[in-house]
Amino acid sequence: MEAVDVREAYRLGAKLGKGAFATVYLATENKSGKAVAVKRVRLDAKNADIETCRREVLALTRISSPFITEIYGSYISGNQLWIMMERIDGGSVDGLIKNTGPLSEDAIGRILFCAASGLAYMHQRGQVHRDIKPDNILLTTTGTAKLCDLGVSSDSLEGQTTRPITTDTQMLASDSENPDPREWLPRVHRTESVAKAELQLENFVGTPLYMAPEVIEQKANTPLSDIWSLGIAAIEMATGKCPRSQFHPMKAMLLTRQEDPPALTGKFNLKFVDFVTSCLQKDASKRFSSEQLIVHKFTKPFAKKAPKKLLQVIQVYLDKIKGDESSGSEYEDEDEDVYGAVGIDHKTEPWDF
Numbered sequence: 145m146e147a148v149d150v151r152e153a154y155r156l157g158a159k160l161g162k163g164a165f166a167t168v169y170l171a172t173e174n175k176s177g178k179a180v181a182v183k184r185v186r187l188d189a190k191n192a193d194i195e196t197c198r199r200e201v202l203a204l205t206r207i208s209s210p211f212i213t214e215i216y217g218s219y220i221s222g223n224q225l226w227i228m229m230e231r232i233d234g235g236s237v238d239g240l241i242k243n244t245g246p247l248s249e250d251a252i253g254r255i256l257f258c259a260a261s262g263l264a265y266m267h268q269r270g271q272v273h274r275d276i277k278p279d280n281i282l283l284t285t286t287g288t289a290k291l292c293d294l295g296v297s298s299d300s301l302e303g304q305t306t307r308p309i310t311t312d313t314q315m316l317a318s319d320s321e322n323p324d325p326r327e328w329l330p331r332v333h334r335t336e337s338v339a340k341a342e343l344q345l346e347n348f349v350g351t352p353l354y355m356a357p358e359v360i361e362q363k364a365n366t367p368l369s370d371i372w373s374l375g376i377a378a379i380e381m382a383t384g385k386c387p388r389s390q391f392h393p394m395k396a397m398l399l400t401r402q403e404d405p406p407a408l409t410g411k412f413n414l415k416f417v418d419f420v421t422s423c424l425q426k427d428a429s430k431r432f433s434s435e436q437l438i439v440h441k442f443t444k445p446f447a448k449k450a451p452k453k454l455l456q457v458i459q460v461y462l463d464k465i466k467g468d469e470s471s472g473s474e475y476e477d478e479d480e481d482v483y484g485a486v487g488i489d490h491k492t493e494p495w496d497f
Contacts, residue, residue, distance in 0.1 A: 152174065154171045156170070156171050157170035157171055167184050169182050170182075171231075173228075180228050181230065184226055185224060185227070187223050206269075207265070207269075213291065213292040232284055232290060233284070233462065234283030235283055236279050238277070238279040240283070240458070243461050244460055246383055247457065249382070249416055250452075250454065252378060253446040254450045255289045256443050257438065260440075267367040272369065275350045275354075275373075276354060277351050283458055287458065352393035352397050354377065358428055361401060371432065372424060376423075378408070378416075379408050379420060383410075419437070422437070423437070
C-alpha cells in the first residue's frame with residue numbers, strides 16, 4: 145500500500161468521542177469525497193494499549209458482515225495510529241438512551257436482531273466479542289445496528305482472560321462448520337470458588353457490569369458469555385439503566401457471582417421477557433445461542449427492516465447533533481498538533497497486518 149500523509153488524504157470534522165488514549169472524528173477523504181470515521185490513537189500516551197489497537201484492526205479486516213462496522217485501512221503517522229472506518233451516523237445505542245431515555249420494544253427488537261446477527265457471524269468463525277454493551281452497538285440512519293470496538297475480541301481457542309487459566313478450564317472447539325457454543329464451555333469447572341481477593345479489575349477483559357458469571361469467576365469467556373452481555377444490554381435499553389449500575393464495579397461483579405440473574409420486570413411483552421431470560425442464565429449451557437436469538441419470536445419480526453419507532457428516535461438524535469454543531473465550531477481539539485508530534489516525519493506507512 146502506498147504511503148499516505150493523513151493530513152493531505154483526509155479532512156477532519158467534528159469529534160465523535162474521546163477515550164483514555166483514543167479519539168474518534170468524522171472525516172472526509174479528500175480524493176473521493178467519501179465520508180468516514182477516523183480513530184486516532186496516541187501511541188506515546190501513558191495508558192495506550194497498542195496491542196489492543198492491533199487486535200481491533202486485525203479483527204475488523206477479517207470480518208465482512210452488514211451487522212459489524214467495516215474498516216478501510218490504518219496507518220501510523222509519527223507517534224499516532226490512525227484507523228479509517230465506516231462512518232455510521234445514527235449514533236450509538238448508548239447515545240440514544242441518554243438522549244431519549246428507554247427505547248420502545250419495537251426499536252429494541254430490531255437492535256437485538258442485528259446485534260445477535262453480528263454475534264452469530266463472529267461465533268460461527270470462532271470469535272468472541274467480549275465487550276457487548278450499548279456503547280458498542282452503532283446505528284445507521286436506516287435503522288441497522290452494527291457491532292463495533294472489537295479491540296478485545298478473541299478467537300475461541302485463545303486465552304480467555306488476561307490472567308492465565310489452567311488446563312482444566314480450556315474450552316473445547318467443535319470441528320463442525322457450525323459449532324454448538326455449549327461445546328466451547330470448560331470441560332471441567334474449578335471446584336473451588338475464586339477468592340474475593342482475586343477479583344481485581346485489571347485481571348479481566350470487558351466491562352464489569354456486562355460480564356457473565358463465568359467470566360468473573362475466570363472459568364471461561366465463550367460465545368455464550370457474549371449472550372449474557374446482550375441480555376444485560378437489553379434490560380438497559382428497556383429501562384434506561386444498566387442492572388447494578390448503582391454499585392461500584394467490584395461490588396457489581398460480586399453480586400453477579402452471588403445473586404440470581406437480573407430480570408426484566410414491569411409491563412413488557414412476554415416475548416421480550418423470554419428473550420432476556422434466555423440470555424441471562426447463570427448456567428451458560430442453558431443460554432440460547434446467537435443463532436437461536438436471531439429466530440426468537442421477539443426478534444424475528446424485525447429481520448427485514450427497522451420499525452418506524454426506531455427511525456424516529458434516530459432522527460431525534462440526528463436533529464440534536466445538528467443543533468449542537470450549528471452552535472459551535474466545526475472542529476475543536478485540545479491537542480496542539482492533531483496529526484503528529486512536532487519534529488516527527490508525518491509521512492505514514494501502512495499498518496503491517
